[in-house]
Amino acid sequence: DTGVSQDPRHKITKRGQNVTFRCDPISEHNRLYWYRQTLGQGPEFLTYFQNEAQLEKSRLLSDRFSAERPKGSFSTLEIQRTEQGDSAMYLCASSPSDTQYFGPGTRLTVL
Amino acid sequence: RKEVEQDPGPFNVPEGATVAFNCTYSNSASQSFFWYRQDCRKEPKLLMSVYSSGNEDGRFTAQLNRASQYISLLIRDSKLSDSATYLCVVTLSSNDYKLSFGAGTTVTVRA
Numbered sequence: 001d002t003g004v005s006q007d008p009r010h011k012i013t014k015r016g017q018n019v020t021f022r023c024d025p026i027s028e029h030n031r032l033y034w035y036r037q038t039l040g041q042g043p044e045f046l047t048y049f050q051n052e053a054q055l056e057k058s059r060l061l062s063d064r065f066s067a068e069r070p071k072g073s074f075s076t077l078e079i080q081r082t083e084q085g086d087s088a089m090y091l092c093a094s095s096p097s098d099t100q101y102f103g104p105g106t107r108l109t110v111l
Numbered sequence: 112r113k114e115v116e117q118d119p120g121p122f123n124v125p126e127g128a129t130v131a132f133n134c135t136y137s138n139s140a141s142q143s144f145f146w147y148r149q150d151c152r153k154e155p156k157l158l159m160s161v162y163s164s165g166n167e168d169g170r171f172t173a174q175l176n177r178a179s180q181y182i183s184l185l186i187r188d189s190k191l192s193d194s195a196t197y198l199c200v201v202t203l204s205s206n207d208y209k210l211s212f213g214a215g216t217t218v219t220v221r222a
Contacts, residue, residue: 031208035210041214041215042115042198042200042212042214042215043155043198043210043212044212045209045210045211048209056209091155093210097208098202098208099160100208100210102155102156103154104153104154105154
């Protein structure tokens with residue numbers, strides 16, 4: 001058990017709906033990352049926070065995606081107007097420095 | 112060109128065998144190198160960091176060749192529990208720790 005938790009673990013939604021995922025990092029970790037993983041591929045970086053500041057966003061993160069980390073604790077990732085291509089595992093990781101610890105992920109299926 | 116490329120395998124080996132595989136990375140400025148292990152439908156977990164001088168962790172040996180830009184992993188005396196996908200990971204900057212993953216090499220150890 002890495003200590004990073006994600007909720008929900010699974011989400012099935014219809015195309016066009018909005019979804020929000022939550023990540024609770026290990027409490028003393030100031031860095032938090034979001035990745036997306038599709039079948040047969042490695043995780044791809046989406047965005048990362050140092051404390052409450054969002055320091056980098058991948059070009060994969062279209063304007064339908066938004067992430068927040070209020071107060072530098074938990075983080076949320078929202079996808080608006082979901083598309084079938086958004087179906088993937090969304091992984092959160094936290095880190096005190098260079099070693100990242102991953103949560104169990106949220107598996108999103110868009111019908 | 113992908114930042115990190117791996118032979119997807121699968122490598123199908125008997126218990127007790129030695130298995131080795133490589134990955135290549137495209138950015139010569141890459142700073143840090145890791146092997147992660149991912150079991151089916153689970154999150155990636157850090158297996159080991161890879162250092163320039165090479166390093167061992169029990170039955171696992173990792174090597175880094177900066178000149179040729181490849182990283183290797185060798186597993187000795189394979190166990191059934193070593194069956195997993197092994198992800199080659201690099202970081203591209205010393206200022207942040209965004210991970211770039213390969214697509215993974217699948218290893219299956221049979222009894």
